[in-house]
Amino acid sequence: MLYSAKDYQRVRKEKEELDLGRSQFRRDFARLLHSPAFRRLQGKTQLFPGHESDFFRNRLTHSLEVAQIAKGLAQQINKRTPAFKRRSIDLDLVEFAGLAHDLGHPPFGHNGEHALDDCMKKYGGFEGNAQTLRILSRVEKKIQAAIGPSDDICGITPEGIDRRLGLNLTYRSLAAVLKYDNPIPLRRKKDTPLEKGYYESERELVEKIKAHVGVPTASTKFKTVECQIMDIADDIAYSTYDLEDAMKGGFSHPMQLLAKVGDESLLTKLHEKVAKEVPKVTPDEVFAALTDLFMLNGADTPALEQYTTSKMLASDAKMRSEFTSELIGRFMRGVSVTHGTGADIKFSKVEVAREIRIKIESLKHLNFLLMIMSPRLKVVEYRGYEVVKTIFETLDSEEGHLLLPDDLQVMFGRLTDTDSKKRLICDFVAGMTDRYAVEFYSRLRESGASIFKPI
Structure with missing residues (x-):
């Protein structure tokens, strides 16, 4: 069976209005499409900096193209493969995966990724695919677990419990972006290379995904x-x-x-x-x-x-x-x-x-x-690395968290352990667009913008 009832379940149960003709996967697709994290992809570099030309692709247009190609491949497989003629691959789910695959990329692409990983090596690391899963399941501000006072809108309870559920997607949709089936070590040495996988903070979620989606019997590799x-x-x-x-x-x-x-x-x-x-x-x-x-x-x-x-x-x-x-x-x-x-x-x-x-x-x-x-792009690479690392280190300094937006300052104050506080800062920096990161950096190191323009 290609899809079962457990595939459609979510971490927090919701009333599914299927009578409107929209499937659970299409609902997930819509939640992604309307999310701030998805919109911000328009301001993140693909190959060439976006301000150089209106022609060049950015992470958003690249993701749209990946989604279209993925959907075309699924249509091709459904048409040509007898087993999938009877049990078709869901096109909405495949298109969702294509749109979401680059969601976790920080400003300045792989250069920003390496900068954040260097900053987080002793606290769980940073990697774009791991960040994608985290954004979808935790960082996006849509659904929260029913923990704590009902009138408390903060994603962290006063006791320091993280109750954020991100977009609260179906388990099968989350499985569709889980490219690497291994946790990134919580502590790594300074000179170790970037490691692909998922964060320790999402280990419990990944176990839930596997419990609902199932695991392959003929292979040890989990990849739908x-x-x-x-x-x-x-x-x-x-x-x-x-x-x-x-x-x-x-x-x-x-x-x-x-x-x-x-x-x-x-x-x-x-x-x-x-x-x-x-x-x-x-x-x-x-x-x-x-x-x-x-x-x-x-x-x-x-x-x-x-x-x-x-x-x-x-x-x-x-x-x-x-x-x-x-x-x-x-x-x-x-x-x-x-x-x-x-x-x-x-x-x-x-x-x-x-x-x-x-x-x-x-x-x-x-x-x-x-x-x-x-050489021309290496200049951009050097600058991007320096910008991202400087922002992180500034926010991570003794009173640096006071530069965070108000809602994140409240979360930061409620978190009780160093790893979670570092991860919160990392999430904020990773979500920046290239232009916003440069502007933030200029406020820290140069004359910067007006104090009346909000962070």
Whole structure:
């Protein structure tokens, strides 16, 4: 059975008005769409800073594209796979997962993520996917557990009990964003790398999710079919549309990228990254995959003609659109499902054909090595790290919590342990948009805005 009654349950029971024709998953979708955390994604960087051009994607537009690709993949699986013709994957749930997948990203993307993780290493760490689960299940200010005085609107009781339930989503919706099935250690050494997973503060919730959704019998890995579809859709969108933004930004064009891959040192780095995702892939396979993607007129076409077409593609909006559209379609057609039986059908393995997976991973990591690691973006990276870390350390100083908004100051005062207080500060900083973080930083270190403008 793909969905059971327990999948639709919530931490706090609510009256479900199903007579209105809206399913529980559609209700979850609506709660996410109307949440402040979702709106703030418009102010968070995807690849290039949003103020540079109206064309470039931000975390919000990226999430919309991931949701559309994820929904398309689910439709494709429902149509092609006999097991899912009878028990269709819920499209609202898959679309929800796509919209929510980047909710936990802090300002300045991975640079802000590393800054917050460095600040939180001794208090449970920070990681974007873990933060997504926390925002949906705790940070968003919609539903609270019935603990404490009924007239007390604070999410923390006077006794220090956290009664916040975030959007109070169904357990199956929460499972759809649980990409990594392991808790992040509460205490880590200063030099340890960023670790993916969920926070110790959400361990009890994850146990409840598994108790309601179930666990796979044929595997030790908890990852629902909807979560897998979202994950693949993210890779497809990220690898393709970051390339389009890079071409629009004048960073490169296909033949220039292919020429750079001809550099042995770059190809070695690229192969190392792809090999982590595609076992036994060879450097020749990586180069061949990119050659197939970037040789726009075929391998037999004269070099000058290839170069001219490549330059034209990068500068012409229609050609760029056709190129990325063809890539998206090609990548999506390479996705299939090996379905489980009985209760394990909800953990069916979503797979990408090896040839297509090599192309997606090669393109994704090439974007990272040549765009994100470029000198122009490294300047932005350095600044973003410094801004986020400075804000956190200031708020974490002796009287720094007095800079928090009024409602968070009340919560901070009621919390009784250091870990929870640090996490509250971390939640606040992680929720900032890039522009708000810069403005907050300027108030701390520069002349700043008017004192009459609220924090």
